[in-house]
Amino acid sequence: MVTQVHPLIKPTNDLANEPLLKVEDLKAYFFMDEGIVRAVDGVSFDVMPGKVVGIVGESGCGKSVTMKAILQILESGAKIVNGKVTLRSRVHHGDPNSAEELIELTHLHPNSRQMRRIRGAEIALIPQEPMAAFSPVHTVGNQIMETILLHQDVSKKEARQIAVDVFRAVGISMPEQRIDSYSWQLSGGLRQRAIIAMALSCNPRLLIADEPTTAIDVTTQAQILKLLRKLQEERQTSIIFITHDLGVIAQMADEVVVMYLGMVMEKGSAMKIFKDAQHPYTQALLRSIPSVQSHSRVKLPTIAGSIAHPFNRPKGCPFHPRCTHFMRGVCDAAQPHLVEVDEDHFVNCFLYSEADGAKLMDKIETAPPVEKSL
Amino acid sequence: MSDGMQPLMPKAAASAKPPLLEVRHLKKYFPIYKGVLRKMVNQVRAVDDVSLFVREGETLGLVGESGCGKTTVSRCILRAIDPTSGEIQFREADGKVTDLAPLDRSELRRFRPQMQMIFQDPFGSLNPRMTIFEIVSEPLYVNGMRSKSEREDHVAELLRLVGLRTEYMARYPHAFSGGQRQRIGIARALALNPRLVVADEPVSALDVSVQAQVLNLMLDLQQKLNLTYLFVAHDLSVVKHISDRVCVMYVGKLVEMAATEELFQSPRHPYTAALMMAVPRPDPSSRDIIQDLPGEVASPANPPSGCYFHPRCQYATEVCRTQTPELREITPDHFVSCHRAEELQLAGIKVNQEQQL
């Protein structure tokens, strides 16, 4: 999908109401000897400037691959087979007052100079594997400086100062000394802060945080979440926050996208998703998680079965083998599409009319969880 | 430390069942060696004076952050490793109580079938070259059940018990999902009719929708088989969900132990309270509750003086810096190791009466 199309340049005021990032019907597949893994199979969502979009879904639903596709850093064997990713990019990266242009990332070659500049300068990734973020043979400071030198026109000395400043900004004490340590010398919490510092070093407008707190303890997690919130408020950075922890999503996200087997099942504001979920999968997922606020030793309502193997995706609605609202001949025959059931609240399910989003079935009212005391 | 070795059982708990397990002043120090001569330079105080008890038929949850010593406590109790000191009093079905801590391998053999373990990793803990039948029946064979048909009947019953089809017996682990593998691990753990089951992070590696299935199964089996669980996890919501009582560890020490609702609603130790405030609630309408605890967890190789929590504790006073607090019962069945437990007013987590969804 390499083209020489010059990106459309528009003046700033024209874009004021545009999303910072627009993902439309994105599909990314792995072509393997055993078959095709449809890891991302038609994902659409917008990220508005300064907002946090939370992406939730269980292991293997395609959260990380979606992000890699946006950044065009897919492993070999994987391909974007459909869709469009549009970024509202600054003409002068890193300059908050720069004019903006809309760039179709899906039209750029993954190794093109422009794509490489966008990675880091406009969109920065906090990868899911924290050990992969830093090389063990260079100090974290040198690696951050390298990123800064790649994207900004500064001297080595200035780059070091910027690195020290971001270290301080993410709450690392003694930044001048810590910057000269190797990643393996840092504790889990400090390492995660250093990764965030590296991601922020070039002032990106969009931060993709792929499970940034999964490997760390809850008290450290609270520190990191607070830090990300502060950065988002102070710098107006947009964040795509990926996690399977619904508590973290509820605390962090403005908008929530719920994924299942490579597809968006439901999306809307955090309030809508947590207080008024409409998709059977979202409803069941929310009911099945134990909460520190619920009674102990009460049986949890569960979702029957387990997630399908990626080579064996069910026909029709991917959730149908586990869905209590399953309609034979409908749900297993065709794939539903996202319909707007309420303002900015979309659901991907045959229980809602494709024409106007109205509920087709009344039985969707949720049975209360079985409160069987033991 | 005043080493009284006195029992820990609550004073006013006449109605309560006797403890199946009572751990007293358990310590496990790992040596740190250095140089070619392997000179011992320091010790990791992985478990540093832990006392707890588990009553028959109940679930005791054990929570704490990574590296606080949860797994080491479990391994000492199961006598997979030798404790440095302390007692592990185990009550057999006939009421006889034995201290397992000083026993050697042959003396322990009699107790092994009565205590079983469920592991965290449903992928790594099953031998990929063994069929489900071989995996589940191995402990039966080792303990003398030689007839294959007898073992087959027993395995079939176990698989039904954990909700797996008996036809699966001939299959290998790779053909199963994470939740199914965890069920296989549970079936194996139950093969010898244990009385105590120690589960170390049994649902941490599972998808959230499957976690609930395994937790429900464990609750069911407990009721059916009158099992006693020591349930180890770092996830407070999971521990709250399954436990009758909960204990909290911090850097090798037990800081608090109480009935679940009591511990969550009225924590008496500042660390327990901080831990609870840090849990993100799945509710976007209350967003200001992310509270952070300053600083880093102390190293068990180099713990602070006095109360190990004092460098991070907002309530610390002079005595906290010099004297190690003992675990004591401040109200019936509520144990805390904090000098200021009685006077502090700490916030807990209220149960949300409003039905979720």
Ligand SMILES: Nc1ncnc2c1ncn2[C@@H]1O[C@H](COP(=O)(O)OP(=O)(O)OP(=O)(O)O)[C@@H](O)[C@H]1O
């Ligand atoms: N390199 C790869 N080769 C083949 N398949 C892959 C590869 N990476 C991912 N997949 C498959 O793509 C699908 C989506 O994977 P992805 O990593 O995006 O999941 P995820 O939602 O990020 O899960 P997790 O919560 O476990 O991180 C899965 O079925 C996975 O097995």
Ligand SMILES: Nc1ncnc2c1ncn2[C@@H]1O[C@H](COP(=O)(O)OP(=O)(O)OP(=O)(O)O)[C@@H](O)[C@H]1O
């Ligand atoms: N065999 C060993 N040799 C040396 N140190 C050890 C050994 N096993 C554990 N430790 C140390 O003892 C401490 C407690 O470890 P343990 O595994 O019991 O913690 P945990 O609470 O189970 O942590 P996690 O939640 O990460 O599983 C840690 O500092 C650990 O590094």
Ligand code: SF4
């Ligand atoms: S489309 Fe059918 S199977 Fe899928 S979630 Fe809706 S009701 Fe359930």
Ligand code: SF4
């Ligand atoms: S003993 Fe002192 S330092 Fe330790 S938890 Fe209690 S008040 Fe805090």
Ligand SMILES: [Mg+2]
């Ligand atoms: Mg991922």
Ligand SMILES: [Mg+2]
């Ligand atoms: Mg452990």
